[in-house]
Amino acid sequence: xxxxxxxxxxxxxxxxxxxxxxxxxxxxxxxxxxxxxxxxxxxxxxxxxxxxxxxxxxxxxxxxxxxxxxxxxxxxxxxxxxxxxxxxxxxxxxxxxxxxxxxxxxxxxxxxxxxxxxxxxxxxxxxxxxxxxxxxxxxxxxxxxxxxxxxxxxxxxxxxxxxxxxxxxxxxxxxxxxxxxxxxxxxxxxxxxxxxxxxxxxxxxxxxxxxxxxxxxxxxxxxxxxxxxxxxxxxxxxxxxxxxxxxxxxxxxxxxxxxxxxxxxxxxxxxxxxxxxxxxxxxxxxxxxxxxxxxxxxxxxxxxxxxxxxxxxxxxxxxxxxxxxxxxxxxxxxxxxxxxxxxxxxxxxxxxxxxxxxxxxxxxxxxxxxxxxxxxxxxxxxxxxxxxxxxxxxxxxxxxxxxxxxxxxxxxxxxxxxxxxxxxxxxxxxxxxxxxxxxxxxxxxxxxxxxxxxxxxxxxxxxxxxxxxxxxxxxxxxxxxxxxxxxxxxxxxxxxxxxxxxxxxxxxxxxxxxxxxxxxxxxxxxxxxxxxxxxxxxxxxxx
Ligand code: F6P
Numbered sequence: 118x119x120x121x122x123x124x125x126x127x128x129x130x131x132x133x134x135x136x137x138x139x140x141x142x143x144x145x146x147x148x149x150x151x152x153x154x155x156x157x158x159x160x161x162x163x164x165x166x167x168x169x170x171x172x173x174x175x176x177x178x179x180x181x182x183x184x185x186x187x188x189x190x191x192x193x194x195x196x197x198x199x200x201x202x203x204x205x206x207x208x209x210x211x212x213x214x215x216x217x218x219x220x221x222x223x224x225x226x227x228x229x230x231x232x233x234x235x236x237x238x239x240x241x242x243x244x245x246x247x248x249x250x251x252x253x254x255x256x257x258x259x260x261x262x263x264x265x266x267x268x269x270x271x272x273x274x275x276x277x278x279x280x281x282x283x284x285x286x287x288x289x290x291x292x293x294x295x296x297x298x299x300x301x302x303x304x305x306x307x308x309x310x311x312x313x314x315x316x317x318x319x320x321x322x323x324x325x326x327x328x329x330x331x332x333x334x335x336x337x338x339x340x341x342x343x344x345x346x347x348x349x350x351x352x353x354x355x356x357x358x359x360x361x362x363x364x365x366x367x368x369x370x371x372x373x374x375x376x377x378x379x380x381x382x383x384x385x386x387x388x389x390x391x392x393x394x395x396x397x398x399x400x401x402x403x404x405x406x407x408x409x410x411x412x413x414x415x416x417x418x419x420x421x422x423x424x425x426x427x428x429x430x431x432x433x434x435x436x437x438x439x440x441x442x443x444x445x446x447x448x449x450x451x452x453x454x455x456x457x458x459x460x461x462x463x464x465x466x467x468x469x470x471x472x473x474x475x476x477x478x479x480x481x482x483x484x485x486x487x488x489x490x491x492x493x494x495x496x497x498x499x500x501x502x503x504x505x506x507x508x509x510x511x512x513x514x515x516x517x518x519x520x521x522x523x524x525x526x527x528x529x530x531x532x533x534x535x536x537x538x539x540x541x542x543x544x545x546x547x548x549x550x551x552x553x554x555x556x557x558x559x560x561x562x563x564x565x566x567x568x569x570x571x572x573x574x575x576x577x578x579x580x581x582x583x584x585x586x587x588x589x590x591x592x593x594x595x596x597x598x599x600x601x602x603x604x605x606x607x608x609x610x611x612x613x614x615x616x617x618x619x620x621x622x623x624x625x626x627x628x629x630x631x632x633x634x635x636x637x638x639x640x641x642x643x644x645x646x647x648x649x650x651x652x653x654x655x656x657x658x659x660x
Contacts, residue, residue, distance in 0.1 A: 123180035131439040159587040166544040167580045177431040189610045200617035201475045207617040209383035213406035239399040253347035254311045262291045263392040265318030270294040272385030273392045275456035282522035283397040290396040296326040310341035322361035355388040401591045408595020416603045430607030447490035450517035450536040458490035468616040513581040546577020
């Protein structure tokens with residue numbers, strides 16, 4: 118990317134535009150909002166409050182073109198092995214392919230397999246909801262515990278919470294991910310083994326935390342149930358690895374499979390989404406898939422300059438690579454999207470937190486930003502001070518529904534007003550003169566005004582995107598998640614990295630294995646630095 122003509126031109130253009138204020142860009146162009154916003158179904162994407170002009174966009178689209186983005190998008194949908202280090206396709210789009218279009222892997226159309234698992238999920242979910250699936254005492258299931266971590270937890274956990282208004286009455290879904298025993302213990306404390314179903318969610322079925330928690334849950338269950346034959350009514354597996362599932366003691370008939378061409382952090386659309394379907398019903402889960410598919414079709418077909426994920430991805434590159442932005446804030450003005458920032462942290466940072474290109478060379482520019490955030494309005498009373506007056510440029514994505522599922526009226530209007538006000542404040546800021554006028558109106562004397570002006574000035578010119586939609590439904594949730602997934606792919610493609618592997622999580626796991634043995638078995642320590650060795654000895658003395 119850095120060798121393209123467009124990159125060089127963007128560098129020069131950045132020098133010119135970096136002194137321009139968005140206030141002026143708005144006042145010079147009354148049509149700026151109309152020109153720099155796009156609709157997709159009931160989603161309105163406003164990107165007019167970015168530090169861009171038409172020329173910036175032209176250069177960014179040229180950059181995408183010179184990096185072969187359209188070809189790379191086609192390669193993903195065609196099932197090519199774009200996960201170059203693991204030699205796999207990345208076909209989460211197949212999981213939500215609602216068209217009759219076949220998708221091939223090694224010459225096989227994988228769609229019949231995808232549909233078979235969806236049918237299996239529907240049959241199971243219906244049985245649990247109707248009470249036909251019962252626990253070992255004959256009571257129906259009313260609590261479901263998803264045990265998984267990373268992509269086998271964050272996506273389903275976020276989606277289950279997002280779809281709270283759609284939850285089936287009498288069905289509660291819980292999540293256990295952390296190896297800290299507090300997580301499992303707190304969850305089990307409020308449950309009855311007779312009416313609890315455990316979903317052991319692990320792509321590999323080899324993840325230490327998940328297996329330890331699954332064993333803990335089974336021990337707890339067997340203390341009440343006694344006979345291991347009852348495990349079959351209370352434990353199902355969501356995995357790609359049937360051998361390990363069998364070794365754990367789960368009947369492969371109770372396994373919901375998926376495949377190695379589904380990345381962990383892209384897996385909520387697969388059998389890993391069973392907790393979502395159990396919480397809200399299979400029809401709702403399929404609406405989620407349909408939303409994802411609608412965004413896929415848009416991403417595949419829309420021209421670059423009308424393509425939401427492409428525009429979002431390019432704007433992110435503009436800030437990371439030209440303005441030096443190190444982080445990206447995600448602020449949903451929707452309580453039920455509380456877990457969205459945590460979900461996007463893995464989706465984005467595990468995908469694009471890389472410094473080596475697909476062909477093994479070091480990248481020559483920054484790649485994925487730190488992704489973080491909290492729902493509004495809570496965030497306003499926590500970190501917004503820094504967004505407005507801190508020394509760093511932090512682009513923000515705001516998300517807000519127009520309507521609430523809950524009582525209409527004031528609460529939601531206040532929420533919406535705050536969201537729009539924050540976007541405006543970040544963009545406009547407050548000038549010295551405006552700060553003075555306000556303080557004069559408040560009756561402050563001139564000495565106080567003089568003293569306070571520097572503190573009450575806001576520089577503004579801080580960029581944000583706004584994603585506004587009608588209501589938080591399964592379909593719009595699917596659209597939003599797929600939008601972010603594709604944005605991440607756009608950026609990974611331009612940076613020339615592989616967004617679908619995660620070698621960076623391996624080393625720590627490996628070292629933890631060695632240290633665990635040393636903590637538990639004593640004996641001579643293997644080679645560690647002085648700090649780690651000292652800490653292990655300290656822990657041994659105090660364990
Ligand atoms: O440690 C990272 C990771 O490999 C993620 O990519 C994945 O989502 C998570 O662990 C869980 O893996 P699994 O589903 O195989 O248990």
